[in-house]
Amino acid sequence: MSVTESAILEALRQVEDPDLHRDLVTLGFVQNVRIDDGAVSLTIELTTPACPVREQMKAEAEGVVAALPGVTSVEVEMTARVRERQAPTGDLIPGVRHCVAVASGKGGVGKSTITVNLAVALAQAGARVGLLDADVYGPSIPMMMGCADEHPFTESSKILPIERYGIKLMSLGFLLEEGQAVLWRGPMVAGTVKQLLQDVAWGELDYLMVDLPPGTGDAPMSLAQLVPLSGVLIVATPQHVAANIAGKAVQLFRRLNAPILGVVENMAGFVCPSCGAVTDIFAGLSGQELASQLDAPFLGSVPLDPAVSGSGDEGKPAIIAHPDRPQAAAFREIAGKLAAQMSIRSYADEPVSAA
Numbered sequence: 469m470s471v472t473e474s475a476i477l478e479a480l481r482q483v484e485d486p487d488l489h490r491d492l493v494t495l496g497f498v499q500n501v502r503i504d505d506g507a508v509s510l511t512i513e514l515t516t517p518a519c520p521v522r523e524q525m526k527a528e529a530e531g532v533v534a535a536l537p538g539v540t541s542v543e544v545e546m547t548a549r550v551r552e553r554q555a556p557t558g559d560l561i562p563g564v565r566h567c568v569a570v571a572s573g574k575g576g577v578g579k580s581t582i583t584v585n586l587a588v589a590l591a592q593a594g595a596r597v598g599l600l601d602a603d604v605y606g607p608s609i610p611m612m613m614g615c616a617d618e619h620p621f622t623e624s625s626k627i628l629p630i631e632r633y634g635i636k637l638m639s640l641g642f643l644l645e646e647g648q649a650v651l652w653r654g655p656m657v658a659g660t661v662k663q664l665l666q667d668v669a670w671g672e673l674d675y676l677m678v679d680l681p682p683g684t685g686d687a688p689m690s691l692a693q694l695v696p697l698s699g700v701l702i703v704a705t706p707q708h709v710a711a712n713i714a715g716k717a718v719q720l721f722r723r724l725n726a727p728i729l730g731v732v733e734n735m736a737g738f739v740c741p742s743c744g745a746v747t748d749i750f751a752g753l754s755g756q757e758l759a760s761q762l763d764a765p766f767l768g769s770v771p772l773d774p775a776v777s778g779s780g781d782e783g784k785p786a787i788i789a790h791p792d793r794p795q796a797a798a799f800r801e802i803a804g805k806l807a808a809q810m811s812i813r814s815y816a817d818e819p820v821s822a823a
């Protein structure tokens with residue numbers, strides 16, 4: 469007896485996406501089912517290439533299909549397509565599917581470091597990624613990405629982003645002369661953030677990560693008002709003060725209708741360079757506790773590691789300079805969870821049509 473496509477789909481209904489809580493068939497993820505005698509091949513199209521449970525779902529899908537009578541072999545190809553968002557008319561970045569802001573209450577908690585490394589992790593997973601440095605007061609992305617001396621070109625009245633490590637970058641730092649200082653007033657910040665969104669040839673991107681200055685000032689306000697944010701990632705260190713101020717940033721974004729995608733705890737423990745043991749440095753609220761206080765998902769911790777600051781200064785993100793250290797694994801895991809949160813949000817308010 470040879471197996472039928474409907475039997476295969478029926479079997480795949482047993483496999484659920486653990487983040488979206490629906491089965492692969494209902495989600496419309498199953499494509500290109502081919503049956504050649506008992507040899508079955510099919511494609512599963514996920515909503516992000518950085519899916520943290522990709523291999524688990526592949527194995528489960530292979531398992532349920534292989535168990536069907538008449539099946540001699542199963543080949544499952546995993547692909548991904550980030551869902552299009554409903555861009556409102558006049559949208560400043562129509563080709564961008566998700567815009568994520570990275571924020572903190574307190575300065576110096578590692579926002580820029582986290583943004584850069586997560587952006588690289590998403591690009592390494594196969595996503596099309598842009599990185600916008602919206603810290604107009606102290607742009608640090610060009611240095612961290614090793615391209616502080618670059619000057620972008622303009623084409624058809626749009627500024628071409630600088631490309632590094634597979635990411636499209638834009639920062640006010642590229643547009644200012646060296647040593648040039650800007651005296652900011654509120655409306656100027658809004659205007660500059662708008663320009664960095666609208667006048668840059670971002671093209672088609674799955675994720676645009678936006679690195680914000682600390683606090684609840686003009687830049688986060690402007691950003692949240694200028695583009696529909698998929699959400700905000702909050703970075704905090706395990707100190708009470710940092711945590712309490714993080715709460716204020718969260719309130720601001722909630723008021724502006726930008727969902728909190730999650731909390732990342734940075735500098736959570738010190739990794740000893742010689743033995744690799746992790747020692748806690750700051751006493752205080754843990755990232756996990758902060759996340760539950762803020763009623764937001766906890767996405768993970770990044771340890772304090774001299775390799776992180778060193779590679780930031782050298783212009784090479786730690787995830788590239790030291791891919792085997794614990795922090796690189798942490799960045800990859802957090803990037804996957806962040807991508808999953810965006811997928812979850814994109815399904816949150818809508819019923820899924822059966823495939």
Ligand SMILES: Nc1ncnc2c1ncn2[C@@H]1O[C@H](COP(=O)(O)OP(=O)(O)OP(=O)(O)O)[C@@H](O)[C@H]1O
Nearest residue numbers: 575576577578579580581682771772773776777780
């Ligand atoms: N996990 C880490 N381990 C070691 N050093 C780190 C880590 N995270 C960040 N740093 C270092 O801490 C300093 C501050 O980080 P970063 O500039 O990313 O913070 P920030 O929150 O963006 O700061 P600002 O508020 O000024 O924008 C940098 O020197 C960076 O290299």
Ligand SMILES: [Mg+2]
Nearest residue numbers: 579580603608
């Ligand atoms: Mg910064």
